[in-house]
Amino acid sequence: MNRVRYRLVAVAVLPFLLALAVDLLLFAALRDRLPTRLATHFDGGGTADGYADRGSYVTVNIGLAVGLAAVWAVIAATADLAVRGARWVVGAGYAAAGLTGYVMAAALYANLDAADGSEVRLPLWQLAAGLAVAALAAGAGALLLRPLDLPSVVPPPGPGTVERLDLAEGEVAGWARRAPSRTLCAVGVALLVVGGVLTYVYGWGRAAAPLACGLLILGCSCPYVTVDRHGLTARPTVLPWPRVRIPLADVDRAVSREVKALPEYGGWGYRVRPGRSGLILRSGEAIVVRRTGGREFAVTVADSATAAALLNTLAERAAVR
Structure with missing residues (x-):
């Protein structure tokens, strides 16, 4: 440092x-x-x-x-x-x-x-x-x-490169990947430990909140991200909801880009910022979708370049039908 x-x-x-x-x-x-x-x-x-x-x-x-x-x-x-x-x-x-x-x-x-x-x-x-x-x-x-020499302006994110995946006429393809968050897993486990201690010392009454929060955070700590004929979908691996879906008709372009959780989105989790939103579980590689209305949606996930290329191809196919 x-x-x-x-x-x-x-x-x-x-x-x-x-x-x-x-x-x-x-x-x-x-x-x-x-x-x-x-x-x-x-x-x-x-x-x-x-x-x-x-x-x-x-x-x-x-x-x-x-x-x-x-x-x-x-x-x-x-x-x-x-x-x-x-x-x-x-x-x-x-x-x-x-x-x-x-x-x-x-x-x-x-x-x-x-x-x-x-x-x-x-x-x-x-x-x-x-x-x-x-x-x-x-x-x-x-x-x-104030005396620290910290830059006060967040640099705008790079546009990324719009890639496409070559598919033969009539060929069907899909992409899926889990995006685990070590931070959320650690927080969830810590809350369960705290809940267990409170259960032992005070009983279920005072332990209910940390236990429920721990289970909820663990349930959402490993989203399942897919790109297919339905568009881009992100949901918890073990739960059907909450789910975020961007249909192909709403995709203007998709790119793979490095994102920074705190400077660009103000933290971790499901984030909403002016002009963009995202499921941000870490800083690093993400698929960033520019929607037809101009807003962006990002998901931090590995192999995002393949996902973005496939999403662009599927969106173009859907547009010409």
Whole structure:
């Protein structure tokens, strides 16, 4: 990595380490006034409904900060520098660090001098205060990014080369490929692990959301992309829906092109941007279809050159019939 990249990673990680340091210093300073059993989770009314000992509080705090710092470090280390979106993502990291750091500190102060964790309350206004701290932290992150020499304009994507696949008259052809996303697979597995831990500790109630999200993400983590007489179709491998299809009549041209997830589409997954949309699971090779209305649709998949050439040929055949 060059110097700018190292500085970007350092700036992205900094807020989580600062928030962790503040929370740990507060914990050390207030330790003698804290109950043995800390209230660590609160319902919508601010009443404590989850508890942990002091050691668990420290462990969770460190794990949360280090985990979030690692996520933002990877994003900063792999993002294209010629991108406005990188600034927004790093700013979001500062907001996340400010919110989580404030909530952890507020929970400590709520437990001060409490004989029993069941007496502790965390009023809803504390969440509003945490959001205000998050906004201030995001502003601080924006200021720290200003000295970095990051290009502010995303270079326009290259047009790509329009190729065609030679098919004999009456010859039928199709193309199919899976497009797995390691990132989505990892996120899905992580959510299932979290759900399993929550099931063991708290029961099914609190584990339902991460388990459902994990299964849904895993189900959509390996799209099945086809090009045939129906056009271009992308759908989850194990599910019939959601499905995206561009019929041959709607294909103006198709090209194989390198795309960059963050600078061009603002992230990963099904993305919608001005003038284009796409199923973007990584940066790299993609089939990009220019539709008859002028919008583009992209799918990141290997062997996209063959898919684009075949789609152009099939679309031309359909147009002359």
